[in-house]
Amino acid sequence: MTMLVLTCLAQVALLTVAAWTLPVLARPTLPFGVRVPAGRTADPAVTAQRRRYSRAVMTLGVLAALTSAPAVVLRGTPDVLTATAVLLGAADVALYTAAHRAIRAAKRHGDWYAGTRQAVTADTTWRTHPVRPPWRLLIPSLALLAGTAAIGFARYGSLPDTLATLRGLGIDAQHRIATTPATAFAPVLSQTAITVLVPLLVAALIRARPETDAEHPVTSARRYRVYLHGIATLLLAGAACADLTLLLLALQQWDVLAPSPLTTAATWAPMAAIAAAFLVFGVRVGEAGHRLPSLSGESGSGYVQRDDDRHWHLAGTLYINRHDPAILVHQRLGGRWTLNLGNPVAWTVLTVLASLALLQLLGVIDLPPTS
Incomplete structure (x- = not known):
């Protein structure tokens, strides 16, 4: 019971810190996803929304x-953890969305771009001299x-x-499943998926549209490379x-390591690091x-x-621009990348993923389990 309570408190702390840091880590010219x-x-208007959001997030936490x-x-029961995560996450999303809408309204009413010269910048060296990932880390x-x-x-x-x-x-040694090749080698299958998909993701990000600033094109290009x-x-x-982590979990499933609090801490230490x-x-x-x-x-x-808010939806998380050939673009929220849903290739990718999920749901195929 004590471990369950600590897990619940750690979950709340993690969600609260993650929500609080979103506007802190964001680019200054993209407060709450608004250009x-x-x-x-x-x-x-921006500083007021930052203060209001920070206080509300900490209070909710x-x-x-x-x-x-x-x-x-x-x-x-662990059900409380799921309910807490869903409710707290939904509340934080609502707070972020409210701040986004408030800043966007202030920007529109104040005509913040009046008298400015808007532009975008392009750098062909991203194709001729792309960033070289440290592939040796795959070893x-x-x-x-x-x-x-x-x-x-x-x-x-x-x-x-x-x-x-x-x-x-x-x-959990009290809840057991039948030993089959699929269940016994589930950690290996998960490792295989990670080892294959992560390098593919890195290769895609290297080719994604770079985030450069028209006001300081050279500096922003250098920063983005780093x-x-x-x-x-x-x-x-x-x-x-x-x-x-999957290896240590597998050793415990295969009765090579005995499950214990110390083993659990060692198992998840790499992910925490x-x-x-x-x-x-x-x-x-x-x-x-x-x-x-x-x-x-x-x-x-x-x-x-250039003010491109019209192409971004759902508080800066969804990008739709039919005139942009980019497939992957840097998201305005959380330092991630997202698909350009104005590009047909993005819909092809989503269709393939949705088809695989549907086939697994219908029992036609078995995707590698995660545990």
């Missing part, structure tokens, strides 16, 4: 902690995958008729961390590298980045 000129980043922990004790992932598979093949013949299941943050190389490094290192690395990187570098120092000697171009 504003550089001269308006400290506008009273405290209330969620005070109500969810007693609920876990009374009910004694640990491949080694962990091969090692896990070798141990699995060696242990398979002596496994019991049932295996412990993954529940919460560790192995940012993109860092993201690629963290993703490839994260794949190795995920594979290591890479999550901390992403957070530190985001704080020091910022989204699209905007926190990095500027190049000395570069003066402003006299232009401001």
